[in-house]
Amino acid sequence: MNQTHSPDAVRLIDVRRVYGSGPNAVAALRGVSANFPARSFTAIMGPSGSGKSTLLQCASGLDRPDGGRVLVGGVDLGRLDERRLTELRRDRIGFVFQSFNLVESLTAAQNVALPVRLSGRRPPAGHVEELLRVVGLADRARHRPAELSGGQQQRVAIARALVAGPEVLFADEPTGALDSRTGREVLALLRRLVGERGDTVVMVTHDPLAASHADRVLFLSDGTIVDELRSPTPASVASRLADLEDGDRREAV
Numbered sequence: 001m002n003q004t005h006s007p008d009a010v011r012l013i014d015v016r017r018v019y020g021s022g023p024n025a026v027a028a029l030r031g032v033s034a035n036f037p038a039r040s041f042t043a044i045m046g047p048s049g050s051g052k053s054t055l056l057q058c059a060s061g062l063d064r065p066d067g068g069r070v071l072v073g074g075v076d077l078g079r080l081d082e083r084r085l086t087e088l089r090r091d092r093i094g095f096v097f098q099s100f101n102l103v104e105s106l107t108a109a110q111n112v113a114l115p116v117r118l119s120g121r122r123p124p125a126g127h128v129e130e131l132l133r134v135v136g137l138a139d140r141a142r143h144r145p146a147e148l149s150g151g152q153q154q155r156v157a158i159a160r161a162l163v164a165g166p167e168v169l170f171a172d173e174p175t176g177a178l179d180s181r182t183g184r185e186v187l188a189l190l191r192r193l194v195g196e197r198g199d200t201v202v203m204v205t206h207d208p209l210a211a212s213h214a215d216r217v218l219f220l221s222d223g224t225i226v227d228e229l230r231s232p233t234p235a236s237v238a239s240r241l242a243d244l245e246d247g248d249r250r251e252a253v
């Protein structure tokens, strides 16, 4: 593969994505460049329609940009055919969404092992148990999703996303379906994964409190990155977001 050593888990270089064509074309990303260093926790925020989901989809190889480059662990996704891109997503990228998407008929441990099983392999001995321990569910390995709380189900989903040892964990509104206390526990877990295991997390969120758990917040507006906050606090994030949303409203008038 086209692999070069890179301290960045993910790099976006002048990424562009246009939906549709002609007079109805929508430029969802207008030249986005960003580095996501290994062992960092980045939150992506911005008003509705600013391009957050599109950025996550392009960065994770779920969607192909119309211009620019995306590198995951030094591999240029644009050079991969569909089969290799699918393999890269399976082996090197973890996903967590607002909905937990667990298989109801399988236990927590079986859900965690599933991505590796589906690729015709077996997780190394003790690996699933270790991941369940990391997410605080060592004693729930044999429970099925219906026997777990929402926060516990999301923690199973996080363990599942980590089972292949991905370069990066992309999280799209991971606390969107959780109450605020449970949401904070999941955010604290993501924080710990970065601090203690050296995982890399990129999270889209609408919630300033959620974003304040990250090392840095990137703000998108109208398809471009317009600002960055390091060591964010809920207040500093909320204030910056309000400015951007005000700007959007003024433009709409």
Ligand SMILES: Nc1ncnc2c1ncn2[C@@H]1O[C@H](COP(=O)(O)OP(=O)(O)OP(=O)(O)O)[C@@H](O)[C@H]1O
Pocket (backbone or CB within 6 Å): 019, 020, 026, 027, 028, 046, 047, 048, 049, 050, 051, 052, 053, 054, 055
């Ligand atoms: N499949 C699509 N076809 C056409 N336009 C699209 C498509 N997906 C997104 N868009 C448009 O691209 C722009 C960016 O959308 P995107 O979903 O990335 O924004 P977002 O910041 O994630 O929004 P939200 O916070 O509301 O989820 C929007 O104008 C949206 O309407």
